Amino acid sequence: MSSPTPSNATTQVDPSSNLRFDWTFEEVEAIHNLPFPQLLFKAHSIHREHHDPNKIQLCTLLSIKTGACPEDCGYCPQSAHYDTPVDAEPLMVVDEVLEAASTAQKNGATRFCMGAAWREVEDGEEFDAVLKMVSGVRDLGMEACVTLGMLKPHQAEQLAEAGLTAYNHNLDTGPEYYNRVIQTRIYEDRLDTLKNVRSAGITVCCGGIIGMGEELKDRLDLLRVLATMDPHPESVPINALVRVEGTPLEDQPPVSALEMARMIATARILMPYSRVRMSAGRTEMSEEAQALCFFAGANSIFAGDRLLTTPNPSEDEDLKLLGKLGMAAE
Numbered sequence: 241m242s243s244p245t246p247s248n249a250t251t252q253v254d255p256s257s258n259l260r261f262d263w264t265f266e267e268v269e270a271i272h273n274l275p276f277p278q279l280l281f282k283a284h285s286i287h288r289e290h291h292d293p294n295k296i297q298l299c300t301l302l303s304i305k306t307g308a309c310p311e312d313c314g315y316c317p318q319s320a321h322y323d324t325p326v327d328a329e330p331l332m333v334v335d336e337v338l339e340a341a342s343t344a345q346k347n348g349a350t351r352f353c354m355g356a357a358w359r360e361v362e363d364g365e366e367f368d369a370v371l372k373m374v375s376g377v378r379d380l381g382m383e384a385c386v387t388l389g390m391l392k393p394h395q396a397e398q399l400a401e402a403g404l405t406a407y408n409h410n411l412d413t414g415p416e417y418y419n420r421v422i423q424t425r426i427y428e429d430r431l432d433t434l435k436n437v438r439s440a441g442i443t444v445c446c447g448g449i450i451g452m453g454e455e456l457k458d459r460l461d462l463l464r465v466l467a468t469m470d471p472h473p474e475s476v477p478i479n480a481l482v483r484v485e486g487t488p489l490e491d492q493p494p495v496s497a498l499e500m501a502r503m504i505a506t507a508r509i510l511m512p513y514s515r516v517r518m519s520a521g522r523t524e525m526s527e528e529a530q531a532l533c534f535f536a537g538a539n540s541i542f543a544g545d546r547l548l549t550t551p552n553p554s555e556d557e558d559l560k561l562l563g564k565l566g567m568a569a570e
Protein backbone atom coordinates (compact mmCIF):
# COMPACT_ATOMS: atom_id res chain seq x y z
CA MET A 241 0.00 0.00 0.00
CA SER A 242 1.40 3.41 -0.91
CA SER A 243 1.37 6.12 1.72
CA PRO A 244 -1.41 8.71 1.80
CA THR A 245 -0.65 11.74 -0.34
CA PRO A 246 -1.92 15.15 0.71
CA SER A 247 -1.79 16.64 -2.76
CA ASN A 248 -2.03 15.00 -6.13
CA ALA A 249 -0.57 18.19 -7.59
CA THR A 250 2.85 17.16 -6.36
CA THR A 251 2.46 13.40 -6.50
CA GLN A 252 4.56 11.14 -8.67
CA VAL A 253 1.78 9.06 -10.14
CA ASP A 254 2.35 5.45 -11.04
CA PRO A 255 0.63 4.29 -14.23
CA SER A 256 -1.63 1.80 -12.43
CA SER A 257 -3.06 4.49 -10.15
CA ASN A 258 -6.33 4.99 -12.04
CA LEU A 259 -5.69 8.74 -12.00
CA ARG A 260 -7.67 10.26 -14.88
CA PHE A 261 -9.06 13.68 -15.71
CA ASP A 262 -11.15 12.79 -18.76
CA TRP A 263 -14.16 11.05 -17.18
CA THR A 264 -17.34 11.19 -19.24
CA PHE A 265 -20.85 11.52 -17.84
CA GLU A 266 -21.62 7.98 -19.03
CA GLU A 267 -18.60 6.57 -17.20
CA VAL A 268 -19.50 8.37 -13.98
CA GLU A 269 -23.07 7.09 -14.30
CA ALA A 270 -21.91 3.52 -14.93
CA ILE A 271 -19.72 3.58 -11.81
CA HIS A 272 -22.36 5.18 -9.59
CA ASN A 273 -25.03 2.71 -10.70
CA LEU A 274 -22.93 -0.46 -10.28
CA PRO A 275 -24.54 -3.14 -8.13
CA PHE A 276 -23.84 -1.97 -4.57
CA PRO A 277 -21.43 -4.78 -3.58
CA GLN A 278 -19.39 -4.23 -6.75
CA LEU A 279 -19.31 -0.45 -6.23
CA LEU A 280 -18.15 -0.81 -2.64
CA PHE A 281 -15.55 -3.44 -3.46
CA LYS A 282 -14.07 -1.28 -6.24
CA ALA A 283 -14.11 1.90 -4.14
CA HIS A 284 -12.57 0.23 -1.10
CA SER A 285 -9.86 -1.46 -3.19
CA ILE A 286 -8.86 1.88 -4.70
CA HIS A 287 -9.07 3.52 -1.27
CA ARG A 288 -6.59 1.01 0.22
CA GLU A 289 -4.15 1.51 -2.65
CA HIS A 290 -3.79 5.21 -1.88
CA HIS A 291 -4.72 5.76 1.78
CA ASP A 292 -4.53 4.10 5.16
CA PRO A 293 -8.13 2.78 5.39
CA ASN A 294 -8.13 2.94 9.20
CA LYS A 295 -7.21 6.61 9.58
CA ILE A 296 -9.57 9.57 9.48
CA GLN A 297 -8.63 13.23 9.22
CA LEU A 298 -10.41 15.40 11.79
CA CYS A 299 -11.17 18.96 10.70
CA THR A 300 -12.78 21.51 12.98
CA LEU A 301 -15.02 24.24 11.62
CA LEU A 302 -15.54 27.69 13.04
CA SER A 303 -17.89 30.34 11.74
CA ILE A 304 -15.76 33.48 12.00
CA LYS A 305 -18.47 35.73 10.53
CA THR A 306 -22.04 34.57 10.74
CA GLY A 307 -25.26 35.33 8.86
CA ALA A 308 -26.55 38.42 7.02
CA CYS A 309 -25.09 37.13 3.76
CA PRO A 310 -26.27 38.94 0.60
CA GLU A 311 -26.35 35.70 -1.44
CA ASP A 312 -29.60 33.74 -1.81
CA CYS A 313 -28.30 30.14 -1.67
CA GLY A 314 -31.49 28.14 -1.09
CA TYR A 315 -29.86 25.71 1.33
CA CYS A 316 -28.18 28.23 3.58
CA PRO A 317 -29.43 29.43 6.95
CA GLN A 318 -26.97 32.34 6.77
CA SER A 319 -28.59 34.04 3.80
CA ALA A 320 -30.20 37.41 4.60
CA HIS A 321 -32.96 36.50 2.14
CA TYR A 322 -34.58 34.02 4.54
CA ASP A 323 -35.91 34.17 8.06
CA THR A 324 -33.96 31.44 9.87
CA PRO A 325 -32.91 30.81 13.49
CA VAL A 326 -29.38 32.11 12.79
CA ASP A 327 -28.41 35.40 14.48
CA ALA A 328 -25.91 37.52 12.58
CA GLU A 329 -22.54 38.09 14.20
CA PRO A 330 -19.66 40.29 13.00
CA LEU A 331 -16.16 39.05 12.24
CA MET A 332 -14.58 37.48 15.31
CA VAL A 333 -11.38 38.93 16.73
CA VAL A 334 -8.12 37.18 15.87
CA ASP A 335 -7.23 36.03 19.41
CA GLU A 336 -10.58 34.32 19.99
CA VAL A 337 -10.23 32.43 16.73
CA LEU A 338 -6.72 31.29 17.65
CA GLU A 339 -7.94 30.14 21.05
CA ALA A 340 -10.63 28.04 19.35
CA ALA A 341 -8.00 26.61 17.00
CA SER A 342 -5.78 25.67 19.90
CA THR A 343 -8.68 23.91 21.66
CA ALA A 344 -9.51 22.04 18.46
CA GLN A 345 -5.88 20.95 18.21
CA LYS A 346 -5.96 19.63 21.79
CA ASN A 347 -9.04 17.63 20.82
CA GLY A 348 -7.18 15.97 17.97
CA ALA A 349 -8.00 18.14 14.95
CA THR A 350 -5.18 18.61 12.45
CA ARG A 351 -7.01 21.03 10.18
CA PHE A 352 -8.83 24.19 11.26
CA CYS A 353 -11.43 25.54 8.81
CA MET A 354 -12.79 29.06 9.13
CA GLY A 355 -15.97 30.07 7.34
CA ALA A 356 -17.34 33.55 6.64
CA ALA A 357 -20.83 34.37 5.38
CA TRP A 358 -19.52 36.66 2.66
CA ARG A 359 -20.43 36.78 -1.03
CA GLU A 360 -16.85 37.73 -1.81
CA VAL A 361 -13.73 39.00 -0.10
CA GLU A 362 -13.25 42.75 0.10
CA ASP A 363 -9.80 44.22 0.62
CA GLY A 364 -9.40 46.04 3.92
CA GLU A 365 -9.24 45.58 7.68
CA GLU A 366 -11.44 42.49 7.83
CA PHE A 367 -9.47 40.62 5.20
CA ASP A 368 -6.24 41.65 6.92
CA ALA A 369 -7.61 40.13 10.15
CA VAL A 370 -8.41 36.87 8.31
CA LEU A 371 -4.83 36.79 7.01
CA LYS A 372 -3.63 37.03 10.63
CA MET A 373 -5.97 34.19 11.61
CA VAL A 374 -4.49 32.04 8.85
CA SER A 375 -0.88 32.67 9.83
CA GLY A 376 -1.77 32.18 13.51
CA VAL A 377 -3.34 28.78 12.83
CA ARG A 378 -0.29 27.76 10.79
CA ASP A 379 1.99 28.87 13.65
CA LEU A 380 0.14 26.42 15.91
CA GLY A 381 1.26 23.68 13.52
CA MET A 382 -2.20 23.02 12.11
CA GLU A 383 -3.41 23.04 8.52
CA ALA A 384 -5.49 26.15 7.84
CA CYS A 385 -8.50 26.28 5.54
CA VAL A 386 -10.86 29.17 4.89
CA THR A 387 -14.08 29.58 2.97
CA LEU A 388 -14.82 33.22 2.30
CA GLY A 389 -16.80 33.29 -0.95
CA MET A 390 -15.42 34.63 -4.22
CA LEU A 391 -11.75 35.63 -4.42
CA LYS A 392 -9.76 37.75 -6.85
CA PRO A 393 -6.28 36.59 -7.93
CA HIS A 394 -4.38 39.04 -5.67
CA GLN A 395 -6.46 37.97 -2.64
CA ALA A 396 -5.68 34.31 -3.30
CA GLU A 397 -2.01 35.25 -3.47
CA GLN A 398 -2.20 37.08 -0.13
CA LEU A 399 -3.82 34.02 1.46
CA ALA A 400 -1.06 31.84 0.02
CA GLU A 401 1.57 34.16 1.48
CA ALA A 402 -0.12 33.94 4.88
CA GLY A 403 0.41 30.17 4.66
CA LEU A 404 -3.12 28.99 3.82
CA THR A 405 -3.23 25.23 3.23
CA ALA A 406 -6.60 24.93 1.51
CA TYR A 407 -9.47 27.06 0.24
CA ASN A 408 -12.98 25.62 0.42
CA HIS A 409 -15.26 26.68 -2.40
CA ASN A 410 -18.00 24.22 -3.26
CA LEU A 411 -19.66 23.80 -6.63
CA ASP A 412 -22.56 22.36 -4.65
CA THR A 413 -24.42 20.71 -7.56
CA GLY A 414 -24.24 20.16 -11.30
CA PRO A 415 -24.11 23.18 -13.65
CA GLU A 416 -27.68 22.69 -14.92
CA TYR A 417 -29.32 22.65 -11.50
CA TYR A 418 -27.25 25.51 -10.05
CA ASN A 419 -29.62 28.37 -10.93
CA ARG A 420 -32.54 26.51 -9.37
CA VAL A 421 -30.78 26.85 -6.00
CA ILE A 422 -28.88 30.16 -6.31
CA GLN A 423 -29.77 33.23 -8.38
CA THR A 424 -27.24 35.76 -7.09
CA ARG A 425 -24.21 34.20 -8.82
CA ILE A 426 -23.45 31.72 -11.58
CA TYR A 427 -21.47 28.48 -11.83
CA GLU A 428 -18.80 30.28 -13.84
CA ASP A 429 -18.16 32.61 -10.84
CA ARG A 430 -17.36 29.55 -8.71
CA LEU A 431 -15.05 28.12 -11.38
CA ASP A 432 -13.21 31.46 -11.67
CA THR A 433 -12.47 31.54 -7.93
CA LEU A 434 -11.31 27.92 -8.00
CA LYS A 435 -8.92 28.86 -10.81
CA ASN A 436 -7.57 31.79 -8.78
CA VAL A 437 -7.02 29.53 -5.75
CA ARG A 438 -5.19 26.93 -7.83
CA SER A 439 -3.03 29.55 -9.57
CA ALA A 440 -1.92 30.90 -6.19
CA GLY A 441 -0.66 27.41 -5.23
CA ILE A 442 -3.28 26.80 -2.52
CA THR A 443 -4.83 23.34 -2.40
CA VAL A 444 -8.48 23.12 -3.41
CA CYS A 445 -11.32 21.84 -1.24
CA CYS A 446 -14.38 21.54 -3.44
CA GLY A 447 -17.47 19.38 -3.28
CA GLY A 448 -21.20 19.68 -2.98
CA ILE A 449 -24.51 18.98 -1.32
CA ILE A 450 -26.98 16.20 -2.05
CA GLY A 451 -30.65 16.30 -1.14
CA MET A 452 -31.54 19.72 -2.59
CA GLY A 453 -34.23 18.35 -4.93
CA GLU A 454 -31.72 17.66 -7.70
CA GLU A 455 -31.98 14.65 -9.99
CA LEU A 456 -29.40 11.89 -10.02
CA LYS A 457 -27.99 13.34 -13.27
CA ASP A 458 -27.12 16.57 -11.41
CA ARG A 459 -25.16 14.66 -8.76
CA LEU A 460 -23.33 12.74 -11.48
CA ASP A 461 -22.62 15.95 -13.35
CA LEU A 462 -21.15 17.52 -10.19
CA LEU A 463 -18.86 14.50 -9.79
CA ARG A 464 -17.89 14.71 -13.46
CA VAL A 465 -16.99 18.40 -13.15
CA LEU A 466 -14.87 17.71 -10.04
CA ALA A 467 -13.16 14.68 -11.52
CA THR A 468 -12.25 16.45 -14.76
CA MET A 469 -10.38 19.21 -12.93
CA ASP A 470 -6.64 18.75 -13.41
CA PRO A 471 -5.38 18.37 -10.75
CA HIS A 472 -8.35 17.01 -8.82
CA PRO A 473 -9.42 18.96 -5.73
CA GLU A 474 -7.27 17.68 -2.87
CA SER A 475 -10.38 17.55 -0.64
CA VAL A 476 -13.89 16.71 -1.75
CA PRO A 477 -16.56 17.39 0.87
CA ILE A 478 -19.83 15.52 0.32
CA ASN A 479 -22.55 17.21 2.34
CA ALA A 480 -26.08 15.96 2.91
CA LEU A 481 -28.40 18.96 3.06
CA VAL A 482 -29.01 20.15 6.62
CA ARG A 483 -32.65 21.18 6.31
CA VAL A 484 -32.99 24.43 8.18
CA GLU A 485 -36.33 26.03 8.99
CA GLY A 486 -36.98 29.19 6.98
CA THR A 487 -34.82 28.20 3.99
CA PRO A 488 -36.54 27.35 0.69
CA LEU A 489 -35.23 23.78 0.95
CA GLU A 490 -36.46 23.07 4.47
CA ASP A 491 -39.06 20.50 3.31
CA GLN A 492 -36.82 18.38 1.11
CA PRO A 493 -36.90 14.69 1.93
CA PRO A 494 -33.85 13.40 3.84
CA VAL A 495 -30.93 11.82 2.04
CA SER A 496 -30.50 8.08 2.66
CA ALA A 497 -27.26 6.55 3.84
CA LEU A 498 -27.15 4.46 0.67
CA GLU A 499 -27.22 7.61 -1.48
CA MET A 500 -24.41 9.09 0.61
CA ALA A 501 -22.37 5.87 0.33
CA ARG A 502 -22.85 5.77 -3.46
CA MET A 503 -21.68 9.40 -3.80
CA ILE A 504 -18.65 8.80 -1.60
CA ALA A 505 -17.72 5.54 -3.35
CA THR A 506 -18.02 7.15 -6.78
CA ALA A 507 -15.94 10.16 -5.69
CA ARG A 508 -13.29 7.77 -4.31
CA ILE A 509 -13.08 5.83 -7.59
CA LEU A 510 -12.96 8.97 -9.75
CA MET A 511 -10.46 10.85 -7.55
CA PRO A 512 -8.30 8.16 -5.94
CA TYR A 513 -5.78 10.44 -4.22
CA SER A 514 -8.20 13.08 -2.90
CA ARG A 515 -9.52 13.22 0.61
CA VAL A 516 -13.22 12.53 0.52
CA ARG A 517 -14.92 14.20 3.46
CA MET A 518 -18.23 12.94 4.86
CA SER A 519 -19.32 16.47 5.75
CA ALA A 520 -22.68 17.92 6.84
CA GLY A 521 -25.51 15.57 7.73
CA ARG A 522 -23.84 13.11 10.10
CA THR A 523 -26.21 13.86 13.00
CA GLU A 524 -28.89 12.11 10.92
CA MET A 525 -26.71 9.10 10.17
CA SER A 526 -26.43 5.96 12.29
CA GLU A 527 -23.04 4.59 13.32
CA GLU A 528 -23.53 1.79 10.81
CA ALA A 529 -24.23 4.28 8.02
CA GLN A 530 -21.07 6.21 8.84
CA ALA A 531 -19.03 3.00 8.99
CA LEU A 532 -20.34 2.14 5.53
CA CYS A 533 -19.21 5.53 4.23
CA PHE A 534 -15.72 5.05 5.72
CA PHE A 535 -15.55 1.70 3.95
CA ALA A 536 -16.72 3.40 0.73
CA GLY A 537 -13.68 5.68 0.91
CA ALA A 538 -14.47 8.64 3.15
CA ASN A 539 -11.31 9.54 5.08
CA SER A 540 -12.13 12.89 6.63
CA ILE A 541 -14.88 14.32 8.81
CA PHE A 542 -15.75 17.56 10.56
CA ALA A 543 -15.19 17.07 14.28
CA GLY A 544 -16.74 19.16 17.01
CA ASP A 545 -20.36 19.63 18.02
CA ARG A 546 -21.07 22.46 15.58
CA LEU A 547 -20.57 22.81 11.85
CA LEU A 548 -20.93 26.51 11.00
CA THR A 549 -24.38 27.18 12.47
CA THR A 550 -25.92 23.71 12.79
CA PRO A 551 -25.18 20.72 15.08
CA ASN A 552 -22.64 17.97 14.39
CA PRO A 553 -21.87 14.84 16.45
CA SER A 554 -19.67 15.58 19.49
CA GLU A 555 -15.94 14.86 19.49
CA ASP A 556 -16.56 12.20 22.14
CA GLU A 557 -19.14 10.39 20.03
CA ASP A 558 -16.84 10.44 17.02
CA LEU A 559 -13.81 9.15 18.91
CA LYS A 560 -15.97 6.41 20.43
CA LEU A 561 -17.23 5.43 17.00
CA LEU A 562 -13.70 5.32 15.55
CA GLY A 563 -12.67 3.22 18.56
CA LYS A 564 -15.50 0.73 18.04
CA LEU A 565 -14.47 0.38 14.41
CA GLY A 566 -10.79 -0.13 15.31
CA MET A 567 -10.02 3.08 13.44
CA ALA A 568 -8.25 6.21 14.62
CA ALA A 569 -7.85 9.92 14.02
CA GLU A 570 -4.85 10.80 11.90
Ligand code: SAM
Pocket residue numbers: 315316317318355356357358359387388389390408409410412448449479480481482483484520548
Ligand atom coordinates in the same frame (compact mmCIF):
# COMPACT_ATOMS: atom_id res chain seq x y z
N1 SAM B 1 -20.02 32.08 1.91
C1 SAM B 1 -19.03 31.21 1.41
C2 SAM B 1 -19.50 30.41 0.23
O1 SAM B 1 -20.69 30.19 0.08
O2 SAM B 1 -18.64 29.95 -0.52
C3 SAM B 1 -18.48 30.27 2.47
C4 SAM B 1 -19.40 29.71 3.52
S1 SAM B 1 -20.70 28.61 2.92
C5 SAM B 1 -21.66 28.39 4.36
C6 SAM B 1 -19.80 27.09 2.66
C7 SAM B 1 -20.54 25.89 2.16
O3 SAM B 1 -21.38 25.38 3.20
C8 SAM B 1 -21.48 26.05 1.00
O4 SAM B 1 -20.85 26.09 -0.24
C9 SAM B 1 -22.33 24.80 1.12
O5 SAM B 1 -21.73 23.76 0.39
C10 SAM B 1 -22.27 24.47 2.61
N2 SAM B 1 -23.60 24.59 3.25
C11 SAM B 1 -24.23 25.72 3.58
N3 SAM B 1 -25.44 25.45 4.11
C12 SAM B 1 -25.57 24.11 4.11
C13 SAM B 1 -26.61 23.23 4.54
N4 SAM B 1 -27.74 23.68 5.03
N5 SAM B 1 -26.41 21.91 4.40
C14 SAM B 1 -25.25 21.44 3.87
N6 SAM B 1 -24.24 22.22 3.46
C15 SAM B 1 -24.40 23.55 3.56
Ligand code: DTB
Pocket residue numbers: 301317355387408410447448477478479482519520547548549550551
Ligand atom coordinates in the same frame (compact mmCIF):
# COMPACT_ATOMS: atom_id res chain seq x y z
C1 DTB C 1 -18.43 22.08 3.53
O1 DTB C 1 -18.43 21.46 2.46
N1 DTB C 1 -19.30 21.91 4.50
C2 DTB C 1 -19.05 22.82 5.59
C3 DTB C 1 -17.75 23.53 5.15
N2 DTB C 1 -17.54 23.01 3.85
C4 DTB C 1 -17.63 24.97 5.19
C5 DTB C 1 -20.19 23.68 5.91
C6 DTB C 1 -21.46 22.92 6.25
C7 DTB C 1 -22.45 23.91 6.72
C8 DTB C 1 -23.72 23.28 7.20
C9 DTB C 1 -24.73 24.28 7.61
C10 DTB C 1 -24.30 25.14 8.77
O2 DTB C 1 -23.80 24.62 9.78
O3 DTB C 1 -24.53 26.36 8.70
Ligand code: SF4
Pocket residue numbers: 309310311312313316317318319320356357358359389
Ligand atom coordinates in the same frame (compact mmCIF):
# COMPACT_ATOMS: atom_id res chain seq x y z
FE1 SF4 D 1 -23.74 33.20 1.88
FE2 SF4 D 1 -22.12 31.12 1.60
FE3 SF4 D 1 -24.53 30.86 2.76
FE4 SF4 D 1 -24.43 31.29 0.17
S1 SF4 D 1 -23.61 29.48 1.26
S2 SF4 D 1 -25.78 32.34 1.63
S3 SF4 D 1 -22.66 32.62 0.02
S4 SF4 D 1 -22.83 32.02 3.52
